[in-house]
Amino acid sequence: MSFYKTIRILDDRYLLDMVESTTTWEIEALVNQKKIDEKGFLKLLSPAGSRSLEKMAQKSRKESLNHFGKAILLYSPIYISNYCVNRCIYCNFNHENNIDRKILDKEEIRKEGEAVRETGVQHILILTGESRTHTPVSYIEDALDVLVPIFSSVVLEVYPLKEDEYRRLIKAGADGVTIYQETYDETVYDKVHLAGPKKDYAFRLDAPERSLKAGARTISLGVLLGLADWRLDLFKLGLHAKYLSDRYPDAEIGLSLPRIKKIGTSETARVDYQSVSDRDFVQMMCALRLFLPFCTINISTRESSDFREKLIPIGINKMSGGVSTEVGGYATNKNGCNQFEISDHSSVEDVMAMIEKAGYQPIMKDWMTL
């Protein structure tokens, strides 16, 4: 049974009722428990949880220290193409947008890789838009060919693939896969993905499992906060991670909580984004940590440097640094189109200094190609 079949039977109304009826007393009891089950996790996401946030944060800190210590891994994304056949209302790479489209060749990819490696970063994500014509699996394979020898870990953040395609790219040296469902709300999902293969909710939803079947060492899941009700989305994100960790206990599971960034295209104006406050964000982080203490939590440069610094002691594991979200943004083409606006423009060195200032150790290498 796939995860799609697992979450289809959930009744959102029932879940929201349970969230609403949670008491502060229940939260305090949950925080003192050794293990939190699915129901407890849902309750931690409640308004009552928000009122007991300091207690949740204290517990989150403790769990994070025990599991991961005072160490934070740095990584950078490398965009290698922005050709895309999808029309996602929240993304600048939207097919309808009239932007400079670019696809890096092997030599340009090498230059990007070397520029990133120069900053000291050894863990990278490679990103493309979704276009099987412009960036087929063989193209991604070529990119891995160039980048795997340069880095300690190369993770794919590309369109959802079939199991044998994942297997092929893992064989080519990919260490893992990052793929965000954006929202678990199938109705909203359909509304914000106007056209293109990304409209297939179930194919995307079960991509993480396909990648693990194909032998991925790491998998990162996430929701784009602001598209739908964050409590329901977070709950389902947690269930997704739990589902995968129960079936693939050896996988390293990462979680991301990107908050949506307004972009200036006409299609984005069509939707009212739900606001997600800093307090909500911290509550999500803590609830995830208490429910899944062994999962890594990743904070991107969508968040400001100041906010990221304050999250460190609560327990985060990965941070990006020195980020460019444009194709060729590190070496070749510094005036291209960003996928989204980032908030933290700090260099890798700045991010390292910030981590050290918080009393933590920046880690640049935490794996190697075997």
Add this chain to the structure above:
Amino acid sequence: MLEIGGVKLKSRLLTGTGKYASNELIPKVLESTGSQVITMAVRRVDLSRPMQNLLNYIPKGIQLLPNTSGAKTADEAARIARLARAMGCGNWIKIEVIRDNKYLLPDNIETIRATRILAKEGFVVLPYMSPDLMAAKALVDAGAATVMPLGSPIGSNRGIRTEELIRIIIDQINIPVIVDAGIGTPSEAAFAMEMGADAVLVNTAIATAEDPVKMGRAFSLAVEAGRMAYEVGAGRILVQGEASSPLTGFLEA
């Protein structure tokens, strides 16, 4: 004196390198603990940047114990071990083969296989294991230099929850037994040593303490005290008072 792989060790406290706020704490903790063996994840060893390379923070004369953290199979562990040797980390290897990311419990079967492969290649093999007597015996046969049963899951700071199983291993296995993982407080380290463990490995409890240097010293004293008590032989523990002899007292009358 404790001897592992032909190396004589005065200190029975092994320490780690992960989870510290800064690599600069490592030499200080080594000094305060007197620890002579330190483990590090090969996955974290970074030869490309001297500032990042934790090997540069470990003083000469300290025995390096690279570990295979991240390995899911015996073959991956073997590859990591060879990589460690090629990096100049010596021929000691702590085998960690873990296929369960939730509790980080070792896979004894793959661990035995990795031990056999690496012992044949001349490594001094220290395998991290779930405390199972038959597995411990298989590790001895496979050429392990020690066995390292866990007290409770890595990083859990829950103490020696596997006490009875470890007691049996200490009793039945004639290579050094090092209790690894789960020790959260100095009293628990002392307890393991009083049980007759040959050494303990402590990382999380020291590395994540507010003052790792001082906590390291506390652990070192506890390990020494526990060992001393074990050597002397702790006094009997009496379940009830002994003043009267309710069953045989009439014989004295």
